[in-house]
Amino acid sequence: MLDFFLPVIQNALHSAGVTTEKPIRIEQPSDKKFGDFSTNIAMLVAKECRRNPRELAQEIIPHLVFPPDTVAKIEVAGGGFINFYLSPLFIMRSVEQVLLDGDHYGKGGAGKGKKAVVEYVSANPTGPLTIGRGRGGVLGDCIANLLEAQGYEVTREYYFNDAGRQMQILGESVRLRYLECCGQNIEFPATHYQGEYIREIAEQMYAEHLATLEESSELDSFKKSAENIIFSSIRQTLERLDIRHDSFFNEHTLYTPDNKGVSANQRVIDALSSKEFIAAYDGAVWFLTTRLGQEKDKVLIKSSGEPSYRLPDIAYHITKFERGFDLMVNVFGADHIDEYPDVIEALKILGYDTERIKIAINQFVTTTVDGQTLKMSTRKGNADLLDDLIDDVGPDATRLFFIMRGKDSHLNFDVELAKKQSKENPVFYLQYAHARICSLLRIALEETGFDPSSCTETRLLTLLNSPAEVQLGFALLDYPDMIKTSLRLLEPQKMVEYLHSLAELFHRFYQECPILKAKSDICKARLFLSVATRQVLRNGFRILGVSAPESM
């Protein structure tokens, strides 16, 4: 719809003799009485033209030439807004496009021919997924869906490390629990993984091997078993939320030498070194970020000889460039906020186009149980496990609740609310609208034989002109722009809000306009409007990863 207005306004400014560098902005006024669309361009340019903005707006209006029967009224309001009112006929005629495009309605071509990678979850296999990871997982998955809707070829990637110190500790933790199973009395260190799942893995190993591993001091079998079991549990949890990655990138591959005997990590050191951003002192190898105005240099290779996480991180991002991605989205939690600036700086120094990298950081999650707020990070035991939350409220509520707040807001997950099978629960409000339409169409088929797939009289939509009908139709036309906005902001929350308002408009239409009891043509027209609404709800639900129940 925005594409519809922009050229007309550009032409009008040109033929009215107004020249400006300022971008033309078209917005939807919050209040319908200010029109369906509005532009503030007259106010923006008034100053540089030394003109009264209202007068200028009046002069521009005669130059605004729209196709016939599209814009019903144009007027100047407020301090110089130009407000546009679409004709109901135009709106309802446009709704036909929803029916024609079906599952593809709303998709755009902005990413056509482009490759994108979305990196999300990326938890190391040291334990089951927590609720906090869940938020990032759903956010990343929705962003990937949005990219696909814009035509990008999307790779969903999970970056992990199964070699570092944390995995070492994991292996030891399992071994100690295993020794307990063998009957030894162990003092379990506080630095090790305390979770009950460690004990379960140890018990499983004991069941397989009995005490045969008791004398051996090697950790590998403990590490490997733990990794396998934990990784498969992570993937199972993600699958419950319909999150599936295409690619699991093991950090360790960045350590292994290529056929010239040089690892990806080493290539980063060499490249940065040739730019004079590397120095060795205090037994370590440093990235000279003080040269960029930072307070301290950052360690790339520890005095132990092992790389710190920063080095493979840089090398990893280089692989994304080498793999030809046009767009790289990283999703992670607020605790990793300091992780990316150094990586970006290093990539810039090495000449990579860092504009292609987008970062989506989500704030933390707290849960409210029985009206009491619990902070996840301080919580021990099971309550912060993502699996338990899914058990409790189901996958649809889990997904929707994670994205119904802006990613920059701390999320307060009200478990009681998410469980409620009632109107207080926003999940049900949305899904109910869909189920209600399905039910309506079932009855329509039975009673009148109306079948949207075979009925071709979509032109009848133009018979509809009551406010409830036109507003619903207008909202349906908004959907493609909503996808673009959500993607630009990396904020699926916008989609949730949009779908909520769409559901609300449908309920109002349903309430005010009798459908099956209307005379034949009107009845068909209203059924088509309902079908179009169901289509947009479905398409939107698919992007959010929420199911579209046919009955409730």
Add this chain to the structure above:
RNA sequence: GUGCCCGUAGCUCAAUGGAUAGAGCAUCAGCCUUCUAAGCUGAGGGUUACUGGUUCGAGUCCAGUCGGGCGCACCA
């Protein structure tokens, strides 16, 4: 101490620099002989934490103050 995020109705949250700051929940008042009342209509509720600044115009941008969260390792 310092970097990032946040502070908006009783609660949870919206508001690409725009017009009278909006939803949901909760509260109150209405609407089912009629296609799902898991719905709809209406009412009340605000010094947008505070103080300055920028401009035609600030919840939004800038500076400072206060409050909350997350980081600030040769952990990832």
